[in-house]
Amino acid sequence: MQNFHLVPYPEQLVVTSGYATADAKISEKENSAFKKESYHLKITENEIFIEGDKAGIFYAHITLKQLRLQFGDTLPCMEIQDAPRFAHRGFMLDSSRHFLPKEDVLRIIDVLALFKINRLHWHLIDDQGFRVEISAFPKLTEIGSVRGRSHFGLVDEYKNNCGYFTQTDIKEIVAYAKERMIEIIPEIEIPGHESAMLAAYPEIGCQNAPVEVVTTGGIFDNLICAGKEESFAFVTKILDELIELFPYEMIHIGGDEACKRKWRACPDCQKKIKELGLKDENALQQWFVIKVQRYLKEKGKTAIVWNDSLRGDKLPEDCVVQMWMGDKDLIAEFAERGGKIIQSSTESFYLDYPYAMWDVQKILNFKLCPDFLAGTDAIIGVECPLWSERVLDLDREFYQMIPRLPAMAECGWTAEHARNNDSFIDRYTSIDAYLQTQGICGAPKEYWNISPKLAEQDMDNYNKTIYTPEYSAEMERQEAMMAIEREIYGDER
Ligand SMILES: [Zn+2]
Numbered sequence: 001m002q003n004f005h006l007v008p009y010p011e012q013l014v015v016t017s018g019y020a021t022a023d024a025k026i027s028e029k030e031n032s033a034f035k036k037e038s039y040h041l042k043i044t045e046n047e048i049f050i051e052g053d054k055a056g057i058f059y060a061h062i063t064l065k066q067l068r069l070q071f072g073d074t075l076p077c078m079e080i081q082d083a084p085r086f087a088h089r090g091f092m093l094d095s096s097r098h099f100l101p102k103e104d105v106l107r108i109i110d111v112l113a114l115f116k117i118n119r120l121h122w123h124l125i126d127d128q129g130f131r132v133e134i135s136a137f138p139k140l141t142e143i144g145s146v147r148g149r150s151h152f153g154l155v156d157e158y159k160n161n162c163g164y165f166t167q168t169d170i171k172e173i174v175a176y177a178k179e180r181m182i183e184i185i186p187e188i189e190i191p192g193h194e195s196a197m198l199a200a201y202p203e204i205g206c207q208n209a210p211v212e213v214v215t216t217g218g219i220f221d222n223l224i225c226a227g228k229e230e231s232f233a234f235v236t237k238i239l240d241e242l243i244e245l246f247p248y249e250m251i252h253i254g255g256d257e258a259c260k261r262k263w264r265a266c267p268d269c270q271k272k273i274k275e276l277g278l279k280d281e282n283a284l285q286q287w288f289v290i291k292v293q294r295y296l297k298e299k300g301k302t303a304i305v306w307n308d309s310l311r312g313d314k315l316p317e318d319c320v321v322q323m324w325m326g327d328k329d330l331i332a333e334f335a336e337r338g339g340k341i342i343q344s345s346t347e348s349f350y351l352d353y354p355y356a357m358w359d360v361q362k363i364l365n366f367k368l369c370p371d372f373l374a375g376t377d378a379i380i381g382v383e384c385p386l387w388s389e390r391v392l393d394l395d396r397e398f399y400q401m402i403p404r405l406p407a408m409a410e411c412g413w414t415a416e417h418a419r420n421n422d423s424f425i426d427r428y429t430s431i432d433a434y435l436q437t438q439g440i441c442g443a444p445k446e447y448w449n450i451s452p453k454l455a456e457q458d459m460d461n462y463n464k465t466i467y468t469p470e471y472s473a474e475m476e477r478q479e480a481m482m483a484i485e486r487e488i489y490g491d492e493r
Contacts (some may be wrong), residue, residue: 003423005070005430006063007115008413010082018045021443022073026050026248030059036058037118037181038083039063043075055181056083058118066079066114069434076476088342088381089412090119090185091405094388096126096196097217099145099163105173106392111401111440114431115182120184121252121304121383124165127214127222128196131164132186132245134235137201144196147213148289151474152389153466170245183248185304188238191288192258195222204231206266217473218478219391221259226288227268236295241433243299250302250320255289255309259485279312282489286312293319304342311336322383324350328372335378343368343382349408350388351400355447356458361421363407368416382412390465395441402435402442421449 004013020043029051034040039052039060049300050060059082067075073289081265091104092111102110112120130144150157165173177184198204198211205211206225214220224231239280244252260281274285285439286309293303293316304320306347314322317339320480326345335341348358369379385407391397406428410419425448432442448453 002076004067004078005427007424007428007431008084008410009418009427010080011415012062014079014080014415016077016079018077020048020075020077024048024075027462029317030054030057030087035083036087039080041078041080041082043077043114044078045077047074050248055118056183062114062116066431070430075331076212082133083339083471084116084413085204085415086379086381086412087410088119088383089117089269090116090342090383092121092123092344092383092385092402094123094126094391095165095387096123096129096130097388098161099129099131100394100397101163102165102173103170104397106176107394107440108397108401109173109177109180109182110438111398111405111435112182114435115406116354116413117405118182119132119381119383120182121385122184123187123385125188125197125481128217129161129164129213130196130200132170132242133164133166134238134241135239137234139200140197140238144213144280145201147196148215150389151451153217153471154468155390155392155465157392158416161352167241167245170230173358174246174252175245176190184246185248185252186242186246187252187254187304189254189256190235191224191226191285191290192222192256193220193254194326195220197224198222201234204228204234206262209262215455216474217261218255218475218476219482221261221481223260223262224288225260225266225268226263226284227266227272232288232291235292239292239296239299241306250304251296252290252304252322253296254306255285256306256324257308258285260285260489261481261484281367281488282312284325285309286315290316307331315339320380324385328370332372335373335376339378339403340377340380341373343373343379344385345370349386351385351404352388352390354458354462355443355450356403356455356462358404359450359455360403360407360424360448364419364424365409365476366411368411368448372388382408384408398440399443402440403432403448406431425449 026048031051034053034056037055041060042049050118071179130140134140140165146162148160175185195211195214199213202208202210204224212220222439263281289309298335307321307323307327310327321344322341322344325346348363386400
């Protein structure tokens with residue numbers, strides 16, 4: 001049988017006889033009784049009939065577009081019934097480490113839409129740059145979006161990396177994504193990864209210590225001071241503006257990699273721990289994160305957190321946890337209570353890692369529901385983060401994304417038993433040719449399923465870009481800092 005070049009592959013495709021001519025009439029029927037994002041596409045000789053909910057109709061057109069890339073105007077007659085396996089199929093864009101302008105973000109959205117990806121998780125705020133205009137606190141971008149030349153290893157960054165999105169830009173991007181059925185989920189990091197925020201407003205950090213926008217990667221101890229009353233008010237004012245800009249259910253509030261060194265030395269944080277009768281600084285983080293989560297809940301929003309936020313007191317089940325590494329017992333316990341989880345394992349879905357580590361086959365073979373969650377329906381979907389320490393431009397962004405992101409899209413949409421590497425490569429090839437005509441070039445084909453020899457070379461190149469003397473010294477310093485954290489709090493990593 002002929003392989004239809006569709007990615008992700010539909011739930012059910014039945015070939016009927018004949019061909020639809022170029023002038024076959026397209027008729028559409030929006031039917032809200034259809035399951036969310038599902039559609040029915042029937043191609044007959046004289047008519048192309050589409051029925052589905054609003055998103056489903058959009059996806060039917062994507063399917064038609066992909067079929068036309070393979071067949072031109074004369075399509076074989078067929079009938080497709082299609083619906084995604086998971087509700088959340090996401091990509092995470094890191095605008096903090098390297099800033100790509102609005103035009104680039106729009107092109108990334110085009111690529112997401114082509115693979116029926118429905119969530120763009122937008123990492124706008126981190127140690128290395130605050131990239132969204134907040135009217136209440138103009139210094140966040142005046143100071144927080146400007147940094148010196150970075151030291152992310154051997155990447156050719158010869159100049160400072162500056163830039164941010166105005167609220168007008170954000171509105172345009174959100175509207176563009178909405179037309180393509182993509183919800184944008186902004187992320188504000190709490191309580192760690194705040195160097196850029198504290199560079200602008202040191203008064204919400206512990207002991208008003210001066211902080212600079214960071215120029216290297218890794219983990220820092222610049223946390224919002226959880227002991228000060230002003231901190232919560234500061235965060236909620238930012239959230240209020242984000243809620244206006246991003247009119248969707250979910251907001252990501254971070255919660256990962258918060259080194260507590262400054263909290264341990266801060267009179268305000270220590271006072272708060274005593275006042276609340278908390279066990280330690282992990283519990284203080286939990287208290288702060290839950291306070292922010294409740295604030296969002298009151299506004300009708302669901303908070304997403306990285307799995308690190310499961311440490312300390314129990315996280316409410318109405319949060320969503322993005323699972324990336326470690327904390328298996330805590331994740332299992334959260335799922336048992338009915339909590340929902342986004343699968344973003346570093347071991348397949350972190351697209352900043354080289355093809356030598358995760359190639360297409362690894363991604364396609366990845367079991368989205370790990371054994372420790374077997375028997376639960378906790379997993380609501382899958383997401384690929386692409387951290388951008390070593391992504392300086394859009395070409396590199398696409399190199400890291402494509403075709404691994406399309407492979408993830410297949411994991412999120414298509415049933416596990418229907419996924420197959422050879423079939424995927426065949427189906428993806430004509431789509432890749434089309435993307436190249438649009439100037440969107442992913443990794444060369446020999447990287448898609450990488451040979452051991454090329455993998456060795458790829459890994460070497462990757463290591464070379466990381467382990468420069470300057471960067472290595474910084475990583476060693478951070479590792480020593482985190483070893484102390486592990487000793488105190490007994491984390492598993
Ligand atoms: Zn403090």
